[in-house]
Amino acid sequence: MSAARTLLLLGAAALALGFAFDARLPARPLLLPATHADPVQTAAAQPAFATHVGGVDYRIAPAADYDIAGLVVSRHDAEAWWDWIHAASNDHLNVVDLCLIWGANAADGAYEKMSFSSGQFVCYVSSKDASVWRPEYLRSLSNNHLLTDSAAVARRLRGLRVGDQVRLRGQLASYSHDAGFAFTRGTSLTREDTGNGACETLFVRDLEVLRKAPAWPRWLQWLGALLILGGLWRWYAAPHRPR
Template identity: 25%
Template sequence: MTRQLLLSILLATTMLRVSASASSVDHNISKGLMPVSKEQSIKMLQPFKGDFRILGSKIYAHDEQAKFSPIDYAVSWGLFAEPEIARHISVNQYDRYLNWKIDRLPVPKEQAMQMVSNMHIIPANPNIAQQIKNVKRGDLVRLKGDLVEIKDKDLVWTSSLTPTDTGDGACELFRVSSIEWIEKVQG
């Protein structure tokens, strides 16, 4: 009986270690490392860069995409990156989606919709993996990297290639290799 109990404990401990190491390997990309799992790949679609006002950010740890993108940024650019406009934009981020509103649109609705986006951020290296979590609402950041496609088992997650599109599939899947603060909110 004691021997059976010891074998059961040993088996359970071994299974937990295997499960933990598999989970760790699966999340390599979200830590800024290259994929180790044979089922995962990152394909560069095109270079991408820009100056973006951070309207909000949301950290993800438990959805399927968290293995690749640990954080989403709600961003604006162009006219909507101006502080006097950006401060009036309210955002709600959930389940990798973004809803936003502003009381008075300074431009036609169709144009306004093209200056706000939800970006799924993938760190290109461990240093960036730490930096991407330091953004605050109101920061103006210069991001450089690539729009990518991620594959994993049955998942194919492809970036939009047009920053002015809207609706489902309009988000950028952005593998960030550089982040520079142009303006940083104090506090």
């Protein structure tokens, strides 16, 4: 087998393994005790305020102070190429959505029997196991619209990955602007709701990564890509051999 073919096969195998294990959720025993707690919500101490991001003036109206620790099970970046709603809404504050599980869902490992994915403003959950649809597990799961006017915080939020265990502090808030049209998005203030309007909209004041997801699947992806590039280079650089 030629060196080029060997590199291409090794690269394809590394790339496939990297993607297969990337975004795999940690098993229940690997979750930190902090993720077993419910979010803490108290009366808002911050009054309404204004901020300016992306050429748009926003008004933020805090409704409650909020402190949540959980496991990232799905995520959506507002800068994804297929996300058109944020651009159409002049929404530069909501940089990332994180779907989190915590509390009973984390402590009992119900999430291990669930599958998660994210759309532009929603977290989708599916499972063939009827036991995971108990109320205590559903209330321990939420999609969180994360707001920030800080470029540094935005970079950190965009750096979070599925499998990370995180703690977020800030204010549940509604926000609005009048940049060409009247835009308003609110927030849920209870963990008991579901469906449209059940997402928490959190203006992030503090972000702590309690435990990062393993990095080796992404390293394997990079290794696979480099091996494939090396194999292609060897293939085209090899002397032409007429048949």
